[in-house]
Amino acid sequence: MPRTISLLGSTGSIGTQALDVIARNPESFDVVALAAGGADPALLAQQAAAVRPALVAVAREDAREAVVEALDAHGVKSDVVAGDDAVAQAAGIGADTVLNGVTGSVGLRPTLAALEAGSTLALANKESLVAGGVLVKRAVRREGQIVPVDSEHSALAQALRSGTADEVERLVLTASGGAFRGWTRDMLQGVTPEQALKHPNWDMGPVVTMNSASMVNKALEVIEAHLLFDVPMDRIDVVVHPQSIVHSMVEFIDGSTIAQASPPDMRLPIALGIGWPSRVADAAPGLDWTTAQSWEFHPLDEDAFPAIRVARAAVAESGLHPAVFNAANEECVAAFAAGDLPFLGIVETVRSVVEEYEAPGDITLDAVDEAERWARRAAHAAIHG
Missing domain, CATH: 1.10.1740.10 (RNA polymerase sigma factor, region 2, helix turn helix motif)
Structure with a gap:
């Protein structure tokens, strides 16, 4: 069975590279939720058309209508949620792995939601751990539940x-x-x-x-x-x-x-983050x-x-x-x-x-x-x- 993935920050740098890794390994991953800020409805809809998630979340309430229209144009029937809690809702959907690629401390609530749902958290949003370190560590339910995605x-x-x-x-x-x-x-x-x-x-x-x-x-x-x-x-x-x-x-x-x-x-640490503890074949070229x-x-x-x-x-x-x-x-x-x-x-x-x-x-x-x-x-x- 493929590992289910909830991808937060899908239209950003981490998110787009993660979708590239996933597209080249369709037998290993199934994207069940996409979340983004809402600044680029067209790209979000293109991504949804490619992976057909059950849920699409946008942080900006005023972007909801544009996202729905873009999804309709691609024939995508995903549920759409919008507003302050939308990204956290996508994080807490219960996916096997949640990749948090959101930028800034706004990623803290989605981080906590993913951990509380029992998902493995592939963490590229360092600010949420920095801002709420005690809370994040308190929310961890098992050893190895957080897998770092920063290359370092x-x-x-x-x-x-x-x-x-x-x-x-x-x-x-x-x-x-x-x-x-x-x-x-x-x-x-x-x-x-x-x-x-x-x-x-x-x-x-x-x-x-x-x-x-x-x-x-x-x-x-x-x-x-x-x-x-x-x-x-x-x-x-x-x-x-x-x-x-x-x-x-x-x-x-x-x-x-x-x-x-x-x-x-970054495709290498992203692939390891969503595949942990296993490695994803051909995630990125090796050294010459x-x-x-x-x-x-x-x-x-x-x-x-x-x-x-x-x-x-x-x-x-x-x-x-x-x-x-x-x-x-x-x-x-x-x-x-x-x-x-x-x-x-x-x-x-x-x-x-x-x-x-x-x-x-x-x-x-x-x-x-x-x-x-x-x-x-x-x-x-x-x-x-």
């Missing part, structure tokens, strides 16, 4: 198969360096959003690409690794690897380091060993890129401070893209907001929501005065 965490999950938990010395996440790899802090003065969107290796959405340029994306990944693998923050390192071939490494107590290597193609190549590794310049230092401080403060870190960054990235904040102001503003925040005692979903609202207000005030 997928690499760590694979490398961790080489030893037991008490044999792990440290995790080493690799970073491409983003659009400004090798730049000094002085060189980063006055860079533009257009420059920040020119990632040298990966084809990602605009928010993730900008976060990569500031190294906030890597900071979020450090927090995610800490939560996924129960490794203390001070035993998680970051190294710059320009080629993006080695996706991350695990160092064990005997001095051995196990690395996972593959071309920079017939030509000479060099792999470089450089220490991270934390003066130019202090985001990881700020993330470590956030985790040390409380379980809600990472939600503040993430929400403040989303506001700052939007302000940078609009020309209202300089590039270096992104992390500086996030740092000031994180330092100002005072967390309440209890961590609940309402507390996470309030922490994010507070962070957005505080960031907005810091940016606009």
Whole structure:
């Protein structure tokens, strides 16, 4: 029997690549639900026509009519739900696997819905784990219910198969360096959003690409690794690897380091995420060993890129401070893209907001929501005065 899949964020970068993997393995996967924001009804309808899901969900209520019309034009009779809870409804449909490829902390409720439904969660939405880490871990029903889809965490999950938990010395996440790899802090003065969107290796959405340029994306990944693998923050390192071939490494107590290597193609970790623990044949091309190549590794310049230092401080403060870190960054990235904040102001503003925040005692979903609202207000005030 094929594995049933609920695909969240189907029209985004992760979603479209996931559907490519699924299309080439129709005997292995059956898409029962598609969910998207609603900005591209035509693409969503094309996807639905290809996989014929039982349910199509759109987050924007005002997109419902356009989606229904597009589905009708393709002869698709899927049920359609729309509104704030629609994506979570698709997540909780009871599919064998839910791939959460939504961007931003709005992915938290779908993440919780998938876990509470007992589905395996293939998690590409790191922000939901960062924002609601305690809640997500509390919702897990069985070992291995969350399978990471970020290339770095997928690499760590694979490398961790080489030893037991008490044999792990440290995790080493690799970073491409983003659009400004090798730049000094002085060189980063006055860079533009257009420059920040020119990632040298990966084809990602605009928010993730900008976060990569500031190294906030890597900071979020450090927090995610800490939560996924129960490794203390001070035993998680970051190294710059320009080629993006080695996706991350695990160092064990005997001095051995196990690395996972593959071309920079997200279809491989996506395929592993939806097929876990089995591998999907021919998910992506392998490395070419017939030509000479060099792999470089450089220490991270934390003066130019202090985001990881700020993330470590956030985790040390409380379980809600990472939600503040993430929400403040989303506001700052939007302000940078609009020309209202300089590039270096992104992390500086996030740092000031994180330092100002005072967390309440209890961590609940309402507390996470309030922490994010507070962070957005505080960031907005810091940016606009």
